[in-house]
Amino acid sequence: MTHAHAPTSGADQAILVVGGGMSGMSAALATARAGQRTVIVEKSAVLGGAMARMRGCTPRRPPYTDVEDTGVAELISDIEAHELVTVYRNSSVSELTAPTGDAVTPGGFVAKITAGGGDDVVDRFGAVILATGWRPYDAHRLGYLGYNDHADVVTQMELEELAKAADFGPIKRPSDGRAVRSVLFLQCAGQRSLVEGELSGCANHCCMTAIKQAMYFKDSDPDIETTLLYSDLRTPGARGEQFLRAGLRKAVTFVRGRFDSVVSGPAGLIAGFTDEILDAPHRQTYDLVVLATGMHPNGIPVDTRNNDKDTDPEDISETVLDAVVGDATRQPPLADAYTAAALPGLPYATAHPGIFLAGASKQPMDLHRAMEDGIGAALKALQSLSRVAHGEGSERMDNKPS
Amino acid sequence: MNAADTQTVTDTARYDTGFLREIETHVGQGEWLKMCTQCGACAGACPSERAGGHSPQSLFMLVRAGQRETVLSSGAPWDCLSCGDCGVQCPSRIPVANILAGLAHYAEQLGLAPREHPNRVLALACWDNIERHGRINEAELETRLKFRDGFAQGINRCLNAKDLAVRLIKAERLAPKALGSLIGLNFGHRGVKEKSGLRKILAKARALEAARAKEDGGD
Numbered sequence: 001m002t003h004a005h006a007p008t009s010g011a012d013q014a015i016l017v018v019g020g021g022m023s024g025m026s027a028a029l030a031t032a033r034a035g036q037r038t039v040i041v042e043k044s045a046v047l048g049g050a051m052a053r054m055r056g057c058t059p060r061r062p063p064y065t066d067v068e069d070t071g072v073a074e075l076i077s078d079i080e081a082h083e084l085v086t087v088y089r090n091s092s093v094s095e096l097t098a099p100t101g102d103a104v105t106p107g108g109f110v111a112k113i114t115a116g117g118g119d120d121v122v123d124r125f126g127a128v129i130l131a132t133g134w135r136p137y138d139a140h141r142l143g144y145l146g147y148n149d150h151a152d153v154v155t156q157m158e159l160e161e162l163a164k165a166a167d168f169g170p171i172k173r174p175s176d177g178r179a180v181r182s183v184l185f186l187q188c189a190g191q192r193s194l195v196e197g198e199l200s201g202c203a204n205h206c207c208m209t210a211i212k213q214a215m216y217f218k219d220s221d222p223d224i225e226t227t228l229l230y231s232d233l234r235t236p237g238a239r240g241e242q243f244l245r246a247g248l249r250k251a252v253t254f255v256r257g258r259f260d261s262v263v264s265g266p267a268g269l270i271a272g273f274t275d276e277i278l279d280a281p282h283r284q285t286y287d288l289v290v291l292a293t294g295m296h297p298n299g300i301p302v303d304t305r306n307n308d309k310d311t312d313p314e315d316i317s318e319t320v321l322d323a324v325v326g327d328a329t330r331q332p333p334l335a336d337a338y339t340a341a342a343l344p345g346l347p348y349a350t351a352h353p354g355i356f357l358a359g360a361s362k363q364p365m366d367l368h369r370a371m372e373d374g375i376g377a378a379l380k381a382l383q384s385l386s387r388v389a390h391g392e393g394s395e396r397m398d399n400k401p402s
Numbered sequence: 403m404n405a406a407d408t409q410t411v412t413d414t415a416r417y418d419t420g421f422l423r424e425i426e427t428h429v430g431q432g433e434w435l436k437m438c439t440q441c442g443a444c445a446g447a448c449p450s451e452r453a454g455g456h457s458p459q460s461l462f463m464l465v466r467a468g469q470r471e472t473v474l475s476s477g478a479p480w481d482c483l484s485c486g487d488c489g490v491q492c493p494s495r496i497p498v499a500n501i502l503a504g505l506a507h508y509a510e511q512l513g514l515a516p517r518e519h520p521n522r523v524l525a526l527a528c529w530d531n532i533e534r535h536g537r538i539n540e541a542e543l544e545t546r547l548k549f550r551d552g553f554a555q556g557i558n559r560c561l562n563a564k565d566l567a568v569r570l571i572k573a574e575r576l577a578p579k580a581l582g583s584l585i586g587l588n589f590g591h592r593g594v595k596e597k598s599g600l601r602k603i604l605a606k607a608r609a610l611e612a613a614r615a616k617e618d619g620g621d
Contacts, residue, residue: 182418225418233439245494248437251419253466256440275417277440277463284416 013389014039015381016111016125018093019298021049022367023359024131025075026374027381031129032084034382039123040079040087041113047079047087048072049133050360055163055216057367058208064239065246067215070367090116096128109354126388127354127381131374132298134360137199139293142190146262146289151175152269153262153289156209163216170220173288182225183217184271184286185210186259191294192231199294205366206292207234211247213290218250227253227286229273262289295364347373348380356380415468422465427618429504437494438462444488444498450481458488458498461505474514479506480521511615523550533604536594541580 013036017028020042032038046052056067079085095112109125139147139155146153151174154162162171170179187210191199207230214226228247233254235244248254260272260281268285275282348356358377359370425432438459445457455478456464464473479502488498506522509515515522524547531543548563549556560567570576594600 227417244439245437248439248494251422251436253417253419254440255417255466275463275467278460278467280467282415282417282467 013037013126013385014124015378015385016041016093016109016123016128017131018128019043019049019131019133019359019361020047020079020087020089021131021133021359021370022051022072022075023133023370023374023377024049024129025079026371027129027131027358027378028085028374029075029078029082030375030378031381032082034378036084036382036385038085039113039125040085041091041093041111042087042089043092045089047076047089050157051367053157053164054160056212058205058212058243059239060368062238062242064242065249067212067219088113088115088121091118094120126385127356129356129358129374129377129381130350130361131358131377132361134295134297134364137190137294137296139190139291141197142291142293144261145186145189145259145291146264146269147291150262150264150269150289152287153291155291155293156206156213159213159216159288159290163213168220171216171288178287180217180224180287182268182286183214183227183288183290184269184284185214185226185228185290185292186262186271187228187230187233187292189259189291189293191292199296201294201364202234203292203295203364204234204369205295205364208240208243208366210290210292211235211243211252214247214252215250218252222250225253227255227284229255229257229259231256231258231276295360297361348377354381354384356384415470417467421468421470421473424470425465425505425508428615429501429508431497431500432504434494434496435462435465435501437496439494441493443491443493444496447487447491449485449487450478450483455481458502461502471514473505474509474512475516477516477519479503479509480516480519480525482506523547533600534593534597535583536597536600539580539583539593541576541578542583545581545584 015028015031015036015038017024017031017038017040020028020040024040024042025047028038028040040047051057051070052072054070057070059066059068060071061068079087091113093111094114095110097110109128111123111125111128113121113123115121136155136157139145143149147155154174159171162174166172172178173180187206188202192202193200210228210230214228217224217226233244235241255273255275256277257273257275260274262269262271264270265285268287269289270283270285271289272281272283274280347362348358350357356377358374359365362373365373419436422436425435429435440459440463442457442459445459448457456476457478461473461476461478464476482499482502484499484503486499489496489500492498506515510522527543527547527550528538531538531546545556545560548559567576571578
């Protein structure tokens with residue numbers, strides 16, 4: 001080392017990324033490209049996370065009018081080609097020990113990585129990025145929308161799988177394999193709701209996702225009837241505005257209203273809704289009903305206010321959680337499960353220095369934001385390493401009242 | 403709109419693109435209608451809405467709801483003053499007033515327009531007048547409108563309007579002698595010089611319109 005304060009690539013300077021979805025891979029690629037050894041621990045057998053199950057994504061590039069490729073394959077091949085990145089698939093971080101206490105020194109993490117069917121690996125890291133992603137809200141709770149009784153009521157995520165299986169051919173309805181000729185998108189299903197047990201927050205991406213999915217149908221056959229029932233459309237920015245107009249141009253039928261019920265009828269599903277512009281109730285038969293259910297974070301306690309660490313044990317260990325959440329009672333209560341392990345004003349930091357959050361485990365967000373967020377978390381992790389090399393403490397939020 | 407309207411049509415109407423496509427084919431600039439985001443700016447701008455009909459916004463929503471009869475028999479396109487403020491306010495730049503005029507025209511072609519709507523009666527009387535003279539003969543137009551429901555009604559309406567008529571005559575804005583045209587005479591009103599030429603122009607326009615309708619229908 002020629003300079004006393006230059007970052008090193010020694011054992012303590014490696015970066016651990018938990019989760020190999022789009023935000024985790026973006027973070028890992030950024031830290032590796034900055035010259036740091038990076039380890040991705042992915043619980044499933046494949047990289048790509050939720051996005052790997054999707055057929056397409058909302059547009060990245062102007063004029064923001066068409067469905068684009070997700071870019072998952074490209075990102076995976078970049079990750080696999082990078083010599084500084086190691087990927088553990090079918091694996092989880094079973095233990096993460098970190099220096100704790102008041103005189104905390106960032107870095108110095110020791111992680112035990114448990115691989116499915118293999119030996120445990122113990123490694124040392126200077127910073128940790130948690131990018132554990134999300135899972136859909138449990139649509140079984142939406143019995144009144146027919147989810148429990150009818151195979152043709154699907155979530156947006158399930159439609160992605162149907163679309164992917166169709167491989168640009170006609171999308172078929174699950175009940176009898178007949179090609180879908182009419183589809184109804186119900187926005188805000190079980191979210192932005194005041195009903196107990198449903199989510200009060202907005203998952204951020206579903207209006208854009210529904211327009212994208214309507215385009216799956218319209219692009220394959222413009223005569224397929226696509227109706228999108230919304231209470232208010234949230235498609236912000238130039239990108240959102242242009243994409244909404246592209247949906248209108250493709251004659252997606254946008255209806256502002258409230259849904260009441262989905263039941264089975266002689267020719268398909270009968271959806272009941274009220275058109276809020278015409279103030280008129282209506283019932284109509286559809287081949288497929290798609291529910292825009294909310295997002296639920298992986299690896300973050302459902303409700304830190306009650307200290308309820310209801311989390312998927314596969315995602316992340318209790319020790320990691322304790323380190324991330326810290327003194328949970330001091331966290332500001334936010335909507336739903338997203339009780340903000342991330343701290344206000346410090347978008348990537350957690351209560352523990354050197355551990356950073358990225359992507360939809362922290363806040364509901366779409367692919368594009370998750371990728372940017374991964375790069376942001378990577379920057380904070382690198383900054384943290386650099387501060388340690390300079391002999392300073394890393395950025396943290398002091399949770400104690402002054 | 404009132405509840406009775408919706409209840410009767412909802413049973414058969416469907417939210418789909420069927421009626422939208424029909425309008426795109428048959429109504430001038432109808433291809434813009436699908437761009438409506440239902441923001442309601444046109445409804446706020448429209449000075450005719452307080453007459454009690456549908457706002458442009460609800461007319462466009464009725465199209466989406468597939469309520470063909472309601473839209474084509476609505477008085478709203480005939481209430482339109484063509485002030486154009488709806489189009490000025492529209493964030494999607496939809497030529498709203500032009501589409502309303504197109505809807506009125508299409509409804510008239512189909513025989514679904516509201517027969518007794520006063521603006522329809524006036525519009526047809528104006529057109530008849532222009533077709534015969536090449537320009538408006540106001541005295542004749544007014545007299546025909548006043549007598550459209552029979553002689554006794556006509557006399558009654560004329561007596562009601564006599565003070566205004568006298569003032570207009572004194573101000574030389576109304577020429578009683580122009581009424582000669584009612585009995586085929588021309589004392590003072592001058593139509594266009596070459597009426598045969600005008601008739602040729604109109605015949606040609608009708609032929610073009612019919613040809614286009616035939617072409618659209620064959621799609």
